[in-house]
Amino acid sequence: xxxxxxxxxxxxxxxxxxxxxxxxxxxxxxxxxxxxxxxxxxxxxxxxxxxxxxxxxxxxxxxxxxxxxxxxxxxxxxxxxxxxxxxxxxxxxxxxxxxxxxxxxxxxxxxxxxxxxxxxxxxxxxxxxxxxxxxxxxxxxxxxxxxxxxxxxxxxxxxxxxxxxxxxxxxxxxxxxxxxxxxxxxxxxxxxxxxxxxxxxxxxxxxxxxxxxxxxxxxxxxxxxxxxxxxxxxxxxxxxxxxxxxxxxxxxxxxxxxxxxxxxxxxxxxxxxxxxxxxxxxxxxxxxxxxxxxxxxxxxxxxxxxxxxxxxxxxxxxxxxxxxxxxxxxxxxxxxxxxxxxxxxxxxxxxxxxxxxxxxxxxxxxxxxxxxxxxxxxxxxxxxxxxxxxxxxxxxxxxxxxxxx
Numbered sequence: 226x227x228x229x230x231x232x233x234x235x236x237x238x239x240x241x242x243x244x245x246x247x248x249x250x251x252x253x254x255x256x257x258x259x260x261x262x263x264x265x266x267x268x269x270x271x272x273x274x275x276x277x278x279x280x281x282x283x284x285x286x287x288x289x290x291x292x293x294x295x296x297x298x299x300x301x302x303x304x305x306x307x308x309x310x311x312x313x314x315x316x317x318x319x320x321x322x323x324x325x326x327x328x329x330x331x332x333x334x335x336x337x338x339x340x341x342x343x344x345x346x347x348x349x350x351x352x353x354x355x356x357x358x359x360x361x362x363x364x365x366x367x368x369x370x371x372x373x374x375x376x377x378x379x380x381x382x383x384x385x386x387x388x389x390x391x392x393x394x395x396x397x398x399x400x401x402x403x404x405x406x407x408x409x410x411x412x413x414x415x416x417x418x419x420x421x422x423x424x425x426x427x428x429x430x431x432x433x434x435x436x437x438x439x440x441x442x443x444x445x446x447x448x449x450x451x452x453x454x455x456x457x458x459x460x461x462x463x464x465x466x467x468x469x470x471x472x473x474x475x476x477x478x479x480x481x482x483x484x485x486x487x488x489x490x491x492x493x494x495x496x497x498x499x500x501x502x503x504x505x506x507x508x509x510x511x512x513x514x515x516x517x518x519x520x521x522x523x524x525x526x527x528x529x530x531x532x533x534x535x536x537x538x539x540x541x542x543x544x545x546x547x548x549x550x551x552x553x554x555x556x557x558x559x560x561x562x563x564x565x566x567x568x569x570x571x572x573x574x575x576x577x578x579x580x581x582x583x584x585x586x587x588x589x590x591x592x593x594x595x596x597x598x599x600x601x602x603x604x605x606x607x608x609x610x611x612x613x614x615x616x617x618x619x620x621x622x623x624x625x626x627x628x629x630x
Contacts, residue, residue, distance in 0.1 A: 271405035446573040495525040
């Protein structure tokens with residue numbers, strides 16, 4: 226019997242064939258993405274949710290030795306219980322305040338000119354200062370404010386009503402995001418190494434480093450931004466409630482949600498709160514509506530300064546390494562290219578592009594692509610105390626610190 230011949234080696238493609246294959250592959254990938262473009266946003270949100278919950282699953286695996294599937298299931302069950310409890314406790318109050326806010330904004334949009342005319346001839350007392358607006362030529366200012374506030378209030382109320390009514394219809398999309406996030410969370414461990422294995426062997430180290438840097442950027446953004454939104458929403462709600470502004474809970478919720486939109490989100494949230502304070506009428510400080518609105522505006526400015534100087538560096542750290550001007554330009558470009566979604570993702574996408582473009586630039590210039598050492602995450606350690614068994618000839622057991630990597 227003749228011996229079996231080894232299978233012939235596959236001949237390598239010529240450079241022109243490789244280029245043509247890469248172009249065809251990119252065209253097919255672009256066509257596929259365009260065909261499923263409506264699913265891109267749910268998939269992206271599911272990926273962000275999986276990245277946010279991945280550290281909890283890692284912690285469960287390390288501490289209790291549960292399998293990854295069990296850890297992911299436990300995390301989602303606990304998350305569902307927490308969200309359900311929060312919705313039960315705060316959902317009723319928030320929904321009532323949201324309904325009142327929507328009605329007030331739509332009603333105020335029809336009353337803006339008359340109320341501004343009344344304020345234009347009033348006297349405003351702010352501490353030791355008295356401002357007689359009737360002696361000022363406030364007619365152009367009043368007309369300008371009316372032309373700006375009337376459509377703004379009407380559109381804001383309509384948008385909030387549309388979002389509130391669309392919540393029920395979004396249940397299917399939310400369920401899809403949760404299911405996708407669960408499976409992504411199960412398979413996300415080691416995803417960077419699996420993706421880097423597609424690169425040529427000599428570039429697999431660079432690919433793995435790029436993917437790890439990208440993962441750090443997105444994790445820092447998702448977890449930091451959610452924590453920032455939670456803290457800011459609570460602070461705004463507490464400050465507005467202390468000042469006596471109506472719908473403080475819903476205004477804090479709006480401020481927390483809009484905080485994810487760079488620059489424009491806090492401005493819109495502050496403008497809504499100032500308008501509500503201006504037109505709510507009486508307040509327990511006994512101030513004129515204009516003076517009360519100025520105090521609310523000052524409170525928002527102080528909160529924003531605290532967020533920008535204390536909360537953002539402390540929570541997000543310097544992982545994203547993006548300048549405010551760069552973020553502003555990126556938000557404008559993102560809004561032009563992808564609307565609201567582009568504004569929301571402007572900051573992490575800019576930080577990710579910085580990582581990748583820096584690599585390609587340094588490789589093109591013949592420089593070391595990694596001038597800084599790779600950020601090695603600290604090894605998790607568990608500190609505790611255990612009893613060491615006495616050795617032969619010793620009298621008693623000794624307590625020694627126990628550190629487990």
